[in-house]
Amino acid sequence: MKKIGLVILAAMAFIMGGVINAHQVSADTDPLHERLYRVYNPNxxxxxxxxxxxxxxxxxxxGWKxxxxAFYIPLTEPPYSGYPVVQRLYNPNAGGHHYTTSDFEAASLVSIGWNNDGTAFRFPVAKANTGVPVYRLYNPNAKVGSHHFTMSSFERDSLIKAGWKNEGIAFNAYTK
Incomplete structure (x- = not known):
């Protein structure tokens, strides 16, 4: 009898946990913003x-982690009217990626051999004077991953202390 009670209790906990998790996911979903993820290559x-x-x-x-x-971006369809758009570029020689809202910077990188990752990896970011700054930093000693983007002022300041160069605010995004 004791085992049946434990099985019923475990089943109820499992069912309630599923209900709670489903509720948390739906409550965490923002109809105005989309998640932008960050992955790290330890190599x-x-x-x-x-x-x-x-x-x-x-x-x-x-092997990436x-x-x-990383932050949230506006949930909107192309052509992203009124929003700055980040372009992702890839350096096939070094194997690194770079992000910019500058068409001039993107065109300059393409002219020296970088590949534009195309429309699938373009994303809108917060309009001017909205959202939270995303900082851009540069590591002059790195061949790959020489630029880093973060909303965290602590992470920014830690990287600056470690010798990275602060390039200011790259764009704005949302925390939720």
Whole structure:
């Protein structure tokens, strides 16, 4: 009898846990913002930003480590009217990625051999004077992962103390 009671109690806990988790997920879903994830390559030191869940799974199979949600971006369809748009570029020689809202910077990198990752990896960010700053830092000693993007002023300041160069605010995004 005691075993049956424990089984029933365990089943109820499992069912209630599922209900609570489902509720937490739905309450955590914001109809105005989309998650942008950050993954880390422990072999190269690169951090990659992506809105694509499939890309995270692919990279994790290759040894990358998921760092979860980096920040949130506006949930809107192309052409993202009124929003700054981040372009993701890839350096096939060094194997690193870079992010910019500057069409000039993107075109300059493409002209020296970088690849633009295309529309699948473009994403809108918060309009001017909204959201929270995402800081851009540069590591002059790195060949791959030489730029880093973070909302955390603590992370920014720690990297500056370690010799990274502060390049200011890259763009704004949302914390939720």
């Amino acid at each position: 190269s030191g690169e951090h990659l930003l992506t809105p694509a869940g499939w890309e995270i799974l692919t990279l994790e199979k290759a 998921s760092e979860g949600v």
